[in-house]
Amino acid sequence: MFISVNNVSKTYKMDKVEIQALKKVSLGIDAGDFICLMGPSGAGKSTLLHIIGCIENPTEGDVIIHGSSVKKMKDKTLSLFRNAHIGFIFQSFNLLSVLTVYENVEYPLMIRGGRVDREHVVSVIESVGLQDYMKHRPDELSGGQRQRVAVARALVTNPDIIIADEPTANLDSKTGGMIIDLLLDLNRKSNTAFLFSTHSEAVSKNAKRIIHILDGELQA
Amino acid sequence: MFYIRIGLRNIIKNIRKTALTMATLLAGMAALLIFSGNNSYMFKVMRENFINTQFGHFQVYAKGYLENGNDYPFDYLISDYKKAAEEFKKIPGVKFVTPRLSFKGLISGDKISTAVMGIAGNPEDEKLMTASALTNSPFISSGDPSGIVAGDGLLKILSGGIGDSFTIMTSMKGGGINGMDAVVRGVRKGYGEFDQLGKMFVLADIDRVERLLNVGGSAGSLIVMLNRTDDVGKTEPLVRSLCEKLGLEYKRWDQLAVFYKSVKAMYDMDMLIITIIIMAILIFVIANTMSMNLLERIREIGTIRALGTTKMKVALIFLAESALIGIIGSMAGTAFGLLVSVFINSTGGIYHQPSIYAPSGYHTYIVPETRSIAAYILLLTIVAIISAVSTARKASRMVIADTLRWI
Numbered sequence: 175m176f177i178s179v180n181n182v183s184k185t186y187k188m189d190k191v192e193i194q195a196l197k198k199v200s201l202g203i204d205a206g207d208f209i210c211l212m213g214p215s216g217a218g219k220s221t222l223l224h225i226i227g228c229i230e231n232p233t234e235g236d237v238i239i240h241g242s243s244v245k246k247m248k249d250k251t252l253s254l255f256r257n258a259h260i261g262f263i264f265q266s267f268n269l270l271s272v273l274t275v276y277e278n279v280e281y282p283l284m285i286r287g288g289r290v291d292r293e294h295v296v297s298v299i300e301s302v303g304l305q306d307y308m309k310h311r312p313d314e315l316s317g318g319q320r321q322r323v324a325v326a327r328a329l330v331t332n333p334d335i336i337i338a339d340e341p342t343a344n345l346d347s348k349t350g351g352m353i354i355d356l357l358l359d360l361n362r363k364s365n366t367a368f369l370f371s372t373h374s375e376a377v378s379k380n381a382k383r384i385i386h387i388l389d390g391e392l393q394a
Numbered sequence: 395m396f397y398i399r400i401g402l403r404n405i406i407k408n409i410r411k412t413a414l415t416m417a418t419l420l421a422g423m424a425a426l427l428i429f430s431g432n433n434s435y436m437f438k439v440m441r442e443n444f445i446n447t448q449f450g451h452f453q454v455y456a457k458g459y460l461e462n463g464n465d466y467p468f469d470y471l472i473s474d475y476k477k478a479a480e481e482f483k484k485i486p487g488v489k490f491v492t493p494r495l496s497f498k499g500l501i502s503g504d505k506i507s508t509a510v511m512g513i514a515g516n517p518e519d520e521k522l523m524t525a526s527a528l529t530n531s532p533f534i535s536s537g538d539p540s541g542i543v544a545g546d547g548l549l550k551i552l553s554g555g556i557g558d559s560f561t562i563m564t565s566m567k568g569g570g571i572n573g574m575d576a577v578v579r580g581v582r583k584g585y586g587e588f589d590q591l592g593k594m595f596v597l598a599d600i601d602r603v604e605r606l607l608n609v610g611g612s613a614g615s616l617i618v619m620l621n622r623t624d625d626v627g628k629t630e631p632l633v634r635s636l637c638e639k640l641g642l643e644y645k646r647w648d649q650l651a652v653f654y655k656s657v658k659a660m661y662d663m664d665m666l667i668i669t670i671i672i673m674a675i676l677i678f679v680i681a682n683t684m685s686m687n688l689l690e691r692i693r694e695i696g697t698i699r700a701l702g703t704t705k706m707k708v709a710l711i712f713l714a715e716s717a718l719i720g721i722i723g724s725m726a727g728t729a730f731g732l733l734v735s736v737f738i739n740s741t742g743g744i745y746h747q748p749s750i751y752a753p754s755g756y757h758t759y760i761v762p763e764t765r766s767i768a769a770y771i772l773l774l775t776i777v778a779i780i781s782a783v784s785t786a787r788k789a790s791r792m793v794i795a796d797t798l799r800w801i
Binding site for chain 1: 702794795
């Protein structure tokens with residue numbers, strides 16, 4: 175188990191109101207896992223993904239990745255840690271509109287500094303079937319193509335885990351199915367774990383493991 | 395390079411929004427360039443006028459003259475100045491060396507006597523120096539010892555003109571009174587009613603005035619004129635060492651041109667105030683643009699932070715973008731300013747009214763210095779970067795999860 179979520183709680187304070195998004199959640203993720211996180215809106219899926227993705231701190235509890243406590247890391251270390259170990263796929267793709275497909279995929283490697291292995295970037299783009307669109311800008315692509323760019327961008331650093339927050343929510347069912355098939359295929363070919371959230375039963379049926387969450391608590 | 399590429403693409407993408415900022419930068423840069431270009435030309439003209447008509451590049455005196463010469467002028471004369479002048483002429487870059495001897499006295503016509511403050515010099519050299527301030531009239535020459543050039547104000551008082559004869563009376567070195575006949579050969583233009591110097595000005599041949607004052611072979615000062623004003627710094631050590639060797643002392647033109655320095659200081663202050671106002675406007679405009687820019691890119695910031703971009707690098711993206719706005723805007727402003735300069739220069743430049751140092755008035759042109767242009771581009775770029783500091787700081791400190799939720 176390389177990711178361990180231990181008794182994580184998260185409380186948001188909005189003026190005088192406190193909202194508990196997560197209540198003592200514990201979870202383990204192994205290399206090569208393909209986990210679906212299911213639950214209705216407001217159940218705490220995104221919060222849990224953000225905490226596991228090291229972009230949000232828990233109010234209580236801790237996340238251990240490769241034996242390192244995320245809680246103790248400073249922001250710069252955490253940024254470098256995310257870049258090296260975690261890939262993200264967002265519901266709205268979140269591509270950088272001013273960069274081409276190639277540059278978007280190249281971005282996580284560029285921010286490391288130093289020389290980028292162009293062949294590696296190209297091979298990742300090929301693995302998602304966008305080799306003919308490398309010089310295109312995001313606004314020249316369909317929704318499915320944009321999400322495939324996002325998948326390539328998440329994969330390019332060879333992360334230990336890819337976290338996808340409702341990756342098919344903005345796609346039609348056919349395209350969404352193709353994206354999940356792509357993720358499954360990539361999961362089979364690599365040792366990268368995938369953790370994604372969805373509302374869709376159809377999408378979740380492909381997962382090796384399904385975790386239900388409701389009102390901030392994992393369901394048995 | 396990566397940040398510049400992203401910055402450039404964001405500028406192009408948001409060109410309509412950055413257009414106003416660019417236009418402000420363009421106008422600011424063009425204003426600075428035109429104003430400074432005109433000042434620069436004007437002060438070059440003024441400087442050369444001072445040097446060529448009055449001071450030379452260096453003025454050499456007998457030791458002690460600077461301290462006591464005003465009170466006891468006859469005690470601080472350069473004896474055998476011709477020999478000293480020959481020594482100064484040997485300094486590389488020296489165009490000519492000419493003596494000056496000043497005197498005070500009375501000039502009398504048939505009906506009126508009035509005070510004169512005269513200078514005596516070598517007619518041929520003085521012609522080179524004061525020719526620009528003359529009316530269309532002949533000049534004194536060495537073969538005509540009684541010839542004088544008189545100020546137009548003086549001639550007005552004396553009701554005289556070219557060819558008229560007068561008598562000049564003055565005190566000799568020993569204290570006695572002496573006089574000389576003077577025939578007006580040339581007229582020096584004044585700048586009008588308030589030109590007090592023009593009401594007393596007389597220029598005469600030094601050989602004649604030496605006899606008048608009974609100071610044969612002595613001069614009050616030597617004017618050292620160089621080929622180029624830019625060589626003053628390079629030549630000064632040679633002048634200094636020669637002065638030490640000959641027991642003389644000297645002053646540079648800029649140490650003598652007090653009026654020039656005070657006018658230049660006033661213009662420099664104007665320029666500084668204009669620059670500060672332009673910079674302040676630019677800071678507000680650029681800061682506002684960057685702030686609006688930030689609002690539209692909150693989700694992008696969350697994304698790049700999630701991908702591992704450090705806070706520092708997020709800040710750098712915004713700073714680089716702002717720096718690019720500064721560079722592009724100021725370069726466009728330079729091009730625009732140069733075009734306006736060419737237009738103004740081609741239509742005859744800017745006319746300035748007559749003054750003490752330019753009795754006929756003069757035209758100035760806009761001739762920006764390359765060094766000034768580079769300095770202003772650098773300054774505007776730095777201002778653009780400073781304007782974006784607050785936005786860059788805000789962007790880098792955003793909570794990633796909050797930015798990803800931003801709609």
